Amino acid sequence: MSSTPSLPKPERTLIGGSLEIPRMVSGLWQLAGGHDEHIDFAVAVKAMDSLISAGLSCFDMADHYGDAELLIGEHHTRSKLNIKAFTKWCPPENGITSFENAEKAIDLAMSRMSQRHIDLMQYHAWDYTDDTYIHNLNHLQRLQKQGKIEHIGVTNIDAAHLELLIDCGFTIATNQVSCSVIDRRAARGRLSSLCMQHGAKILAYGTLLGGYLSEKWLDQPEPQDLPALNWSLRKYLRFIHAAGGWIAYQGVLKALSTVAKEHNVTIAVVATKYVLDLPAIGAVIVGSRLSGESGKYTASNLAAFSFKLTEENLSLISKAQESLVDIPGDCGDEYRRAPYLTASGDLSHHLEKSEQDNKIAKAIREGRRIEFSSGSKWEPIAGYCRAVRTGNVIRVSGTTANSPIASIPVLGGASARSQTVAILDIIARTIQKLGGSLPNIVRTRIMIRHAEDCDEVSRAHGWVFEWVGIRPANTIVVSGLIGSEFLVEIEAEAELGFGKVLRI
Numbered sequence: 001m002s003s004t005p006s007l008p009k010p011e012r013t014l015i016g017g018s019l020e021i022p023r024m025v026s027g028l029w030q031l032a033g034g035h036d037e038h039i040d041f042a043v044a045v046k047a048m049d050s051l052i053s054a055g056l057s058c059f060d061m062a063d064h065y066g067d068a069e070l071l072i073g074e075h076h077t078r079s080k081l082n083i084k085a086f087t088k089w090c091p092p093e094n095g096i097t098s099f100e101n102a103e104k105a106i107d108l109a110m111s112r113m114s115q116r117h118i119d120l121m122q123y124h125a126w127d128y129t130d131d132t133y134i135h136n137l138n139h140l141q142r143l144q145k146q147g148k149i150e151h152i153g154v155t156n157i158d159a160a161h162l163e164l165l166i167d168c169g170f171t172i173a174t175n176q177v178s179c180s181v182i183d184r185r186a187a188r189g190r191l192s193s194l195c196m197q198h199g200a201k202i203l204a205y206g207t208l209l210g211g212y213l214s215e216k217w218l219d220q221p222e223p224q225d226l227p228a229l230n231w232s233l234r235k236y237l238r239f240i241h242a243a244g245g246w247i248a249y250q251g252v253l254k255a256l257s258t259v260a261k262e263h264n265v266t267i268a269v270v271a272t273k274y275v276l277d278l279p280a281i282g283a284v285i286v287g288s289r290l291s292g293e294s295g296k297y298t299a300s301n302l303a304a305f306s307f308k309l310t311e312e313n314l315s316l317i318s319k320a321q322e323s324l325v326d327i328p329g330d331c332g333d334e335y336r337r338a339p340y341l342t343a344s345g346d347l348s349h350h351l352e353k354s355e356q357d358n359k360i361a362k363a364i365r366e367g368r369r370i371e372f373s374s375g376s377k378w379e380p381i382a383g384y385c386r387a388v389r390t391g392n393v394i395r396v397s398g399t400t401a402n403s404p405i406a407s408i409p410v411l412g413g414a415s416a417r418s419q420t421v422a423i424l425d426i427i428a429r430t431i432q433k434l435g436g437s438l439p440n441i442v443r444t445r446i447m448i449r450h451a452e453d454c455d456e457v458s459r460a461h462g463w464v465f466e467w468v469g470i471r472p473a474n475t476i477v478v479s480g481l482i483g484s485e486f487l488v489e490i491e492a493e494a495e496l497g498f499g500k501v502l503r504i
Contacts, residue, residue, distance in 0.1 A: 007299055008306040010055045013282050015201055016151040016173035019119060021058040021084050023276060024301060026051055026288040027205060028061040028068040030232075039067055041074045044290035051288065052081045054298050060176075060203070060285050062088035062122075063109060071290075073114035085113055086120040086203075088155055088176075089140075093125075093132045095354065097404075102139035106148055122153040122176055127336065128161055129429035131404045137170055138405050153203070156332030159190035160421045160463060162200070167413040168403075172200050174282060177331040179204035181213065181252055181274050181317065182243045182324065185331045192280040201282025204275050208286070210236035213271040218253050222246040231343040232287070238334075238341040239327065248323040255320035259313045265303045272304040274317065329467055337467070357433070364389070364435050372434055376402075389434040392496040396430055398447070399423050400486040409485050416453035416487040420446075420460035423490045431494050438468045440494040447479035447489040457488055470501055 010022040026048075031039055048059070048071075061068035072085045089105050109118060121140060125133035140152050153174035154162065162175055175195065179186040179202065186192055186202055195202055208214065210232030226234055240249045256267045256274075263270070275284050286301055288294060327334075327341070334341035363370050373379050374386040387396040401411040401422040412418030428438050448457055454476060465471060472492075481489050 007054055008302045010302060010305050011276075013201065015120060015153075015282060016171075017199065019084065019151055019173075021283060022056055023281075023283040024056055024272075024304070025058045025060050025086070025203065025283045025285045026056055027285040028059060028071070028288065028290070029065055029205075030287050030289050031061070031066040031068045031071065039071065039290070041067075041071060042078075043292050044071055045075045045078045047288075047290040047292070047294045048075050048083070049079055049081050050295045051298060052083060054302060056298070056301075057082065058084040058086070058283070059288075060086045062090060062124075063105070064090060069109055069112035073112055076114040084119045085115065086122060086153070087113065087118060088122040088124055089136070090124040090126075090155075091132075091136065093127055093130045095132075097132050097135035099139045099142065102136055103143060106140070106143050110148065117147055118149050120151045120153050120174060121149045122155045122174065124155045124335075125157065125161075129425045129432065134168070134404055134408075134411070137165065138407065141170065156335050158330035158332050159194050160330070160418075160460065162191070163194055163415070164412055164418040164421050166198050166200075167415040167418040168408050168411060169413060172198075174201050174203050175331075176203040176205060176285070178206040178239070178334070179275055179278065179281070179331075180207050180209055180239075181256065181271050181321070182209060182249060183239055183327055184321070184324075185327055185329070186280075187278050188326065189330055191331055192278065195280040200280075202280045203283055203285055204278075204281050205285040206236065206239070207272050207275045207284045208268050209239060209271075212236055212240065212249070213253065213256065214268050215257070215266065218257055218267070219250070235341065235343040238339065242325075242327045242339055242341055244324040248325075251323050252317070252320045255316050258316060259309070262313070263307045265307065266300055269300060269303045270309070270313075272301070273307070273309055276304060277309060333467070360433060360435065367391070370434060372430060374402075374430075387430045387434060394431055394434050394436050394440070394494040394496070396427050396492040396494075398445075398489045398491045399426050399430075400481070400483070400489050401426070414487075415456075416448065416450070417456040417460045419486070419488045420457045420490070421464065423488060424461070424464045427490065427492050431492070436494045436496050438464070439470050440496050440498075441465075441470065441472045441492050442495050443473040443493040444475075445491040446474065446476040447481060448476065449479070449481050449487045451478050453487060471503070 010024045012020055013023050014020055069087060087109050123137055140149060143149050144152060151173040154172055155176040157175050165172055177186055183206060223229060240246060256270045260267045260270045272284055275281060360370060370389040371385040372387045379385055384397055387394055401419040403411045411422035431437060446457060448454060
């Protein structure tokens with residue numbers, strides 16, 4: 001009588017230099033809704049134990065993934081098998097920046113998960129121009145020192161802002177971003193090299209495009225009934241459109257199919273293996289519904305650790321990818337700017353208007369001169385403000401990378417490039433408050449302390465304006481800045497009321 005063949009064991013990796021996990025993590029986003037309406041905890045715990053026995057002992061969730069955190073707590077109560085559990089904190093940016101608010105959120109997650117500490121707490125920032133995320137990451141670092149958090153990660157953070165956080169002194173263990181054979185932003189941009197340089201691991205989700213990277217969709221027409229699709233299929237159809245469309249995607253799918261047949265595995269396995277082999281990838285996150293039938297997918301998922309992609313395989317895939325186009329922007333931009341590649345599309349509803357915003361809008365309608373203050377103690381002393389709007393013109397004073405956190409002297413630390421990114425975030429926030437946006441900027445003036453920083457500062461300036469599709473008039477000079485910690489200062493002028501750019 002023949003015995004059942006043993007399953008391949010998943011490779012393992014270290015997060016933050018000390019937390020060992022399998023390189024395949026079970027994602028519980030499907031418990032957030034849009035897939036399964038009711039979860040049987042007893043069945044789900046049993047399914048989790050099956051995964052753990054196969055070596056898949058790490059689970060990823062978030063504060064808004066329905067009952068996912070409660071399920072981890074239930075597993076802790078019902079099962080003796082040990083797990084590693086990652087969650088996320090995705091707070092609204094509503095002006096609340098207190099330590100008490102952060103501690104309340106972490107304590108709630110620990111309570112729901114029945115954990116004494118959280119293995120990896122991942123933070124999501126909705127808007128880089130709002131310094132709430134700097135406050136909250138500082139609070140998480142304090143809670144880490146108290147032992148409530150083992151490691152701090154981020155989710156959907158682009159390379160420039162991950163670098164900014166690292167240069168500020170934050171120790172970031174992971175960055176969870178979309179990465180697949182279709183979505184190549186992590187590998188083709190700066191993120192992978194930056195993560196390798198600083199010892200951060202990428203946790204890749206979307207590796208199967210919500211199910212589109214499978215035999216089911218090979219040589220099939222593009223779905224037209226979007227409401228009939230679940231959240232994942234709806235979301236990743238947007239990715240396919242952004243990456244060149246259905247025909248280009250089908251070309252990649254056919255290449256994956258050819259490779260899959262050679263290795264006697266599925267398209268999904270090849271797509272997963274492709275991502276696992278990319279630089280800086282710590283682990284892939286594979287969706288798990290945790291039903292009575294979920295075990296049948298385990299063997300297929302683990303097959304990604306049973307073979308190697310040959311140079312010929314990679315060449316075939318690369319040739320098919322030539323028909324793709326790069327998805328606009330950097331990793332995570334789909335949550336912050338068009339094209340919004342999410343299930344629901346535009347997520348700007350997360351950015352609530354304050355009473356101050358309404359007051360400014362009223363003043364604009366009345367044609368008043370608006371003087372916007374940052375609250376600096378020097379503004380009333382020196383008789384200036386952060387910015388002035390008259391008519392459709394907004395003028396922003398010289399801006400440095402002032403930190404909202406006393407323990408961080410300057411945003412971006414000793415990096416002129418990161419200070420530039422932080423400054424342009426502050427300028428963007430100021431212009432937004434006065435009814436404009438970065439694409440309205442017509443001139444910037446940059447002052448740097450050291451001439452040798454010109455290249456990095458210029459690249460950071462260029463990166464910011466490349467994403468918004470404009471090139472403002474610019475001057476850069478070497479100047480003696482006030483405050484030895486400040487390496488860069490930028491002024492900006494914006495004019496509203498113009499149409500699309502004509503570039504000659």
